[in-house]
Amino acid sequence: MPHTHASSADGDEDKPCRACSDFKTWAKTQNRVTFSTPGKNKQPPPQRRKDCPLDKDEIGTATWSFLHSMASYYPKKPSKTQSDDMTKFFNIFAQFYPCEPCAVDFQEDIKKHPPQTDSRDAFAKWLCERHNTVNVKLGKPTFDCSKVHERWKDGWEDGSCD
Template identity: 35%
Template structure:
């Protein structure tokens, strides 16, 4: 199986930024650079910047913490994915049963399905584990907000 974040892309119809394509730190660095360029341009054109500009620049510099349940950035996704795959391989039986082999094939086959099917399947599997542990289940119809675009209220927006 091959997973490389740099090759991930959103559907062509998406107008949202690819959250998994760069880390929040990289995004904030780019925002600071852009803010500095805009500030320099504003300062030279009208001699000063407004207090609102200063507030916005300060928020960018501070890197306000985001919600814990936002889509992963590239560093979080990469580390988590490789940890999962290596752990899965490390615990794979030395002498796998036919069921073990079949389950591994299903897992790899599902990775080749389309995004919607795989994401809903993954959510349903997560909910099965949550039920066994007595935890709340996740509404799988919200998978795009939780794992791709961020919440509609904008709380995960950069």
């Protein structure tokens, strides 16, 4: 059963939440899109437009891409103000992340593991670990955090991104 919007103030609490479901799950609730079994249907499946609202996984990947890039370009030696501002950013981000059940878990996680914003390396490692916590929850492989700048800033050591 896909998640619905939680905020009754918005008047959309009964609608399935696209940002909390993957597209296939969400589409099934709409009774509009059907998914055929390959080889059983002569008609190709309808092409989905490219400019549709993002589902949970699309928002997730776009958000992680932004956050890890921001961490890898964060100052190596931030000022006190920069460090405090980045901590505030994460506390606010966690309140407004558009997948509500994801946001609730993330708020809990950063309460247990507050943002480490004293240096670029500490911040990138902290964020990598937060992402790994979600990876474990979803049964995905964890990422080797010693390679986070190769993935998000410098390119792989073997030159395959150059």
